[in-house]
Amino acid sequence: MNGEAPVTAARVFGALLRRDAHVSARELPFFLVRTCLQPLLFVVVFGYLLPRMGFVARGYGAALLPGILAVSLALSSVQAVALPMVADFGFTREIDDRLLAPVPVRMVALEKVVFGVLQGLVAAAVVLPVARLIMGPVPGLTLAHAGALLGVTLLGAATFSALGLLLGTGIAPQQIGLMFSVIVAPMIFFGCAYYPWQGLSSVPVMKWAVLVNPLVYVAEGLRAALTPGSPRMPLSAVPVALAALTAGFWEWGARTFERRAIG
């Protein structure tokens, strides 16, 4: 018994990640439908139908495409972490076998967040080309700033995964519907996803109020990376805000996780 050297935390982390990858691979189509269908339907209406009807200017696509990408990224990361966790802590307690793994409990939470980031990246990689295909040519769209694109995507996914940890550990199963109507829906509509932040200059109160919303920075950051010619906030504000929000959500979420994990 116990002849082997103690297992390293990195190896345990890898095993936890493999478990989630194994389970998610089977559920990938459902996952993509759940998180990407709604943003893509939005693209069909606002990026394809309305411009052809002449109700919105053709240039709207330059603001819309990065915003749609931001919504898909945010939805998939938040759901990837929050939904299973609500069930785990609410009734199944299935996560207990992972909480018994020989690593600090926080590392189990960290693995969930890292996996949420990966799922956000997958969703973004699917939505970007499909949305572009539906919308047709988008004025000013460029992949020249791939570094910034990857950076904003990663940071944005981290912010929303950490938020997913906070929501998943803080919300009771019977309130999960409420979470979408009260937190997620307003976040999407006031997240500057369907309009650029500069456009809010006409409603100054709102322009400042929406800055608490992490989605604003993801959408604006993706505009800076993908369609830098369109109106947007300075790119330098994006990583600072996202890093601060990620750190806050992570610390708060990890504490709630520990409280739920250890009675």
Added chain:
Amino acid sequence: MATPAVRTEGLRKVYPLPGHRRGRSAAAGQPAAGAQPAPREVVALHGLDLEIGKGELFGLLGPNGAGKTTAIGILTTRVRATAGTAAVAGTEVGRDPVAVKRRIGVVPQRPNPDHALTTLENLVFHAAYFGVPRAEALGRARRLLDQLELSAKAEAKVDQLSGGQQQRLMIARALVHDPEILFLDEPTVGLDPQARLALWDVLRRLHAEGRTILLTTHYMEEADRLCERLAILDHGRLLALDTPAGLKARAPGGTLIELVLDGDAQAAAATARALPGVLSAQAERATLRAYAERAGEAIGPLVRAAEGNGRAVRDVHLSPPSLETLFVSLTGRRLE
């Protein structure tokens, strides 16, 4: 002396009652004038002292709410102690939970397999969380499934397993990383008698291999036949600790005769104490409990003693000296 496998000192756990979590104002729960203030917390463990040696098969026996699950929860890093210390294999649980987790296997009271995985995957992934290489994990998993008669379900989703099969899967999972110390919380609840006996065999085999086993149960027979030593717990307190034989020797002499009456049993108990052949008698509300060396001869006089005091007898129950009669004498209540 060798390091004990498990040791607790003054272990105490207090749970806040829902609605009285920290941070809530006291005013919210103001009781009406004159009313008893509602309790704000539940004391699950009142300073438990235990020492379990390496290789022992040890049982925590007690009714629901005795604190057994809480004690196991603290020892397995899943519950934070309010006060006192708990050490597993010489490591203090609160100080280094990771080192403790490395050496223990845990079977929870309610099976909680990973439903997204198959039976075999449950074991292989759990082994991976402990760093067991995949090929080795597969071999161990298949062996355990074989031993626990689950091989036919290896590729099945765990939803397709019966309650008993899920329970056995939990035992396999607790063993797949080859732990030194095995904790089982009420492992045979919900099993049919045959499955229970089969599980006893598994536990005896593991014990023979030298593993330390700590299990909780509220089944007297299980505690008596399976465990080397027993701690009897009630309301978070340790009432007695000994071998099953030692405990039974401490049970009051004679057979316990319980008469359930149609009203208070005080007067009947007083009369009963004077009867020849009755060793002792107490009343607990409508129940008269008497001990007698020759129970058959004592029943008639006891019934007449009750009736002489204006009570009708609703039920009579006999129990020879056992852990059950010891528990009754310690707590005034039955265990099951």
